[in-house]
Amino acid sequence: MIKQKQPQGIKTKDMTKCIVLGEEPEVRMLKPIEFKYSFLSNLERKEAKRSPSQFENIELICRQYSTNGIFDLMFAFDEDRKYGIIYLGHWNDGVVE
Secondary structure, X not given: OEEEEOOOOOOOOOOOOOOOOOOOOOEEEEOEOEEEEEXXXXXXXXXXXXXXXXXXXXXXXXXXXOOOOOOEEXXXXXXXXXXXXXXXXXXXXXXXX
């Protein structure tokens, strides 16, 4: 689990920061992305061997993709998308440990 403060207000160049006086930002544990199965070029499903932290990019393609809605569909790759891998797993809070 990753501990992250939920922002009370978001500040960018074009936005106004909004806060609640006297309140601390909420701290909650974020659940990281989990890979369960990978699909290789022959579309054979195998147990995932790599962890999300081994990739530079992970894209959520579809939540609750599988027929029973248990798994999310994700695409993980480094610099070159043509060497990416499709994964079934859990996007959870979309963070990587």
